[in-house]
Amino acid sequence: MKKESIFEEILEAPAEMLEKLATETEKIEKRIEDKHIMKKGSNYIKSIGPGIVTGAADDDPSGIATYSQAGAQFGTSLIWLSIWLLPAMTLIQEMCARIALVTGKGLASNIKRVYSRKVLFFITGILFIANTINIGANLGAMAKAVQMIVPWFNFYFLIIFIGITGLVLQIFLSYKKYVKYLKWFAVSLLTYIITGLIIKMNWGQIFTDALIPKITFSKEQIFLITAIIGTTISPYLFFWQTSQEVEEEISEGKTRAIDRQGATDGEIKKMRVDVGLGMFFSNLVMFFIIAVCATTLFANGVTDINTATDAAEALRPLAGNGAYFLFALGIIGTGLLSIPVLAGSTSYAITESFGYKEGLYRKLKDAHAFYGIIIISVLIGMLLNFIGVDPIKSLIYAAVLNGIIAPLILICIVHISGSKKIMGKHRNSRTANIIGWIIVILMGLAAKGTIVGMF
Numbered sequence: 527m528k529k530e531s532i533f534e535e536i537l538e539a540p541a542e543m544l545e546k547l548a549t550e551t552e553k554i555e556k557r558i559e560d561k562h563i564m565k566k567g568s569n570y571i572k573s574i575g576p577g578i579v580t581g582a583a584d585d586d587p588s589g590i591a592t593y594s595q596a597g598a599q600f601g602t603s604l605i606w607l608s609i610w611l612l613p614a615m616t617l618i619q620e621m622c623a624r625i626a627l628v629t630g631k632g633l634a635s636n637i638k639r640v641y642s643r644k645v646l647f648f649i650t651g652i653l654f655i656a657n658t659i660n661i662g663a664n665l666g667a668m669a670k671a672v673q674m675i676v677p678w679f680n681f682y683f684l685i686i687f688i689g690i691t692g693l694v695l696q697i698f699l700s701y702k703k704y705v706k707y708l709k710w711f712a713v714s715l716l717t718y719i720i721t722g723l724i725i726k727m728n729w730g731q732i733f734t735d736a737l738i739p740k741i742t743f744s745k746e747q748i749f750l751i752t753a754i755i756g757t758t759i760s761p762y763l764f765f766w767q768t769s770q771e772v773e774e775e776i777s778e779g780k781t782r783a784i785d786r787q788g789a790t791d792g793e794i795k796k797m798r799v800d801v802g803l804g805m806f807f808s809n810l811v812m813f814f815i816i817a818v819c820a821t822t823l824f825a826n827g828v829t830d831i832n833t834a835t836d837a838a839e840a841l842r843p844l845a846g847n848g849a850y851f852l853f854a855l856g857i858i859g860t861g862l863l864s865i866p867v868l869a870g871s872t873s874y875a876i877t878e879s880f881g882y883k884e885g886l887y888r889k890l891k892d893a894h895a896f897y898g899i900i901i902i903s904v905l906i907g908m909l910l911n912f913i914g915v916d917p918i919k920s921l922i923y924a925a926v927l928n929g930i931i932a933p934l935i936l937i938c939i940v941h942i943s944g945s946k947k948i949m950g951k952h953r954n955s956r957t958a959n960i961i962g963w964i965i966v967i968l969m970g971l972a973a974k975g976t977i978v979g980m981f
Contacts, residue, residue, distance in 0.1 A: 576770035577797070579705070579863070580619060580763055581804030582712035585811045586864030587667035587834045587857050588660055588924075589757045590718075593812050594837035596750055597819025599829045602735040604751065605820070608813040609736050611758050614965045616805040617958065618936065621943040622764050623797045626771035628952050630786025633768040634878035636948070637938045643879070645938075649761075649931050650875040654903070656927040657762050657868045659920045661907030664868070665689055668861035669911070670835040674854045682912065688861075689908040696866045697890055697897050704886060705773075708866065714859020715811045717852040722814040725845045727821045736813065752929070755972045758812070759965075761932050762871040764939060769874040769885075771797070776887050789952060818849070865904065873899040929973035936966045 585593075596604045625636055637646050669684035695704060741747065772786065780786045819837055822844040823829070831837050838853035870886065873896050877884035882895040890897050910920065940962035944954035954962060 576767060576774060577619065577623070577800035577802070577804030578712055578807060579708050579804070579867070580767045580770065580801075581806075581808035582715055582811075582860070583766065583864045583867040584615075584758060584760060584763055584808045585715055585718075585815075585860055586660070586868075587664045587671075587861050589812075590815060590834040590857060590860065591667070591832065591837070592750070592753050592757045593815040594819045594823075594831050594834060596754060597816040597821075598823040598831040598837070598840075599750065600747060601820040601824040602732050602817060603740045603742075604747070604754070605732065605736045605813060605816045606739045607751065607754050607758075608809045608816065610739060611755065612805060612809045614961075614968075615759050615809065616802055617961060618759060618939065618965065619763065619767050619805060620798055620801045621939050621954065621958075621962065622767040623771050623801050624789075624794065624949070624952060625939070625943050626768040627775075627789040627793055627797060628787070628949050630772065630775065630780070630783045630788075631768075632772055632874050632878050632884075633765050633935075633939070634875045636768075636942050637935075638879060640942060640945075640948075641938060645934070646879050649934055650872075650879050652927050652931045653761055653765070653875055654872050654899075656924045656931075657872045658903050658906050659910070659924040659927075660762075661865055661868050661903055662910030662915065663920050663924070664861045664864055665907055666911045667834050668858050670833070671838070671854045671857035671861070674835060674838060675851065685908050685911045689865075689904050692862065692865050693901060693904055696870070696886070696900060700887075704866075705770075708863055711859050711863035712807075714856055714863070715807070717856035717859070718811050718814045718818070721841075721845070721849045721852045721856075722818050724848055725818065725821060727817055732817050732820075752972045754812075755969070756928050756932065758809070759932065759969065761928055761935050762868055764935055765875045766867050766871040767801075769871070773885060773887055776885065788950075794952060818845070822849075865907075866900075869900040869903040872903050873897070933966055933970040933973050936962075936969055940966060 596607075622633060626632065629636055631639075634646060634650065637649070665685055665688060668688055669681050672684050672688075673679055673681060695707065699707070741751070775786045815837075818841070819831070823831065823837070823840050826844055828840045828844070831840065834857045835854070838850055838857065841853055842850035874884055876882075876899050877893075877896045880895075883893045884896040885893065888896065940954070940959065942948055944959045944962070946953050
C-alpha cells in the first residue's frame, strides 16, 4: 500500500468513526433552525462576506492576550500598530481573496501549482503544529472565561464540552448555516468597543499615540511588537480567506473549479469592500483593547498580564463588573469563532496539498480526510490542556513557528497574485507589488526578531 494511502486512511479514521452519528445530523440542524433567537438582523448577517469572519477570527483569545500585554506594559505607546498595520493586513488578505476569485481554488492549491510539493508540505506541516497549539490555548482561555462568569463549572469539563460542541457544529451543520453562526460570533467583538466607551479614557493622548509611532528599541518592546505583527498578519488567515471565497462561490452553485475561474470587476470590488471592512473591524478591536488596558491597568501599575483572562480579572477592581463581564464574554465569543477557523484553515491547507476532497460544503461522508484533520486538530488541542502544557509558552512557540512560515507564505502570495499568467488582468498593480514585497521583507525581519528574541 502506498504511503499516501496509509496517511489518508489515518486522517479519515476519526471522521469515519464520527459518521456513525450522522443519523442525528438532521435532528440537530432542525433544532437549531427552529430557534428564533437570531432571526432579528438576519438579513444583515447574511450580507456579511468572508472578510468580516476572517478579520474577527484574527482577534482570538491569544491575540487579545497580546494586545492586553501591550496596553498593560507600555500604555498607549504601541497603539499606533493598530492603525499602521491596517494597510498591510488589508493588502495581503485582498491578495488572498483575489487569488481565490480568479483561480477558483484555495491558496494551497495555487502554491502547489507554482512551487514544489516539498515547500508546500513544509509550510502545511508547521501550520498544523502552530494552529493546533493555538487551538489548545484558546480552548483553555475560553474555559477560564466561562469560569469567571460561572465559577462552579469544572475546567476540564468545559474543555471537553466546548471542544466537542465546536466539532459537532462544524461537521454536522450545512455550510450556509454554519457560516451564519460564525458571523454572529464575530459580533461578540463589539464587547471590547463597548468596554472602551463605558470607561473614561484620555482620547487626546490615545489619538496622538495612535498616529505617531513610538519605539524605545528595548528587547521587551521589540519582542511585543513582533508578537503583535505575528498575531495580526497570521498564516492561518491566508488559507482561511482564500478557501472561504471558494466556499462562497460553491454555495452559489459553482461546484466545478472551471466554473469558478475568472472574476468580474464588480466581484473584485465587492470583495475589496468586504475585506477592507473585516480588517478595519479587526484592528478597531485591537485599538480598543490596547486603549482599555492602558487606561486601567498600565495607569495603575498592573503590568503582569499573560492571558486574556488575566486582563479581564485585573479590570474588575479598576473598571467595574461591567467591563469585567464584557471582557470575559468577548473571550468566549472570539474563541468560538477562532477555533473552527484555525482547524478549518489547517484542513484546507493539508487536503489541498494532497489533493483530497475538501470543503465545509461537503457532507462528512464525502470528505473523511478533510473532517478528520479538523477532528485531530481539536482533539490534540483539548489534550494539551490535560497534560499540563503551559498555555503561555505554547503561544510563544506557536508565534515562533508562525514567524518562520509567514514570510514564506507571503512570498508565494505576492508572487502568485502578481503573476500575469495566473491572474491575468486582475494581477497586482505595480504599487501593490512593491508594497507587497516590502511587507515580505518586514515580516522576514520580524520573524528573525522573534527567533533571536526567543533563543
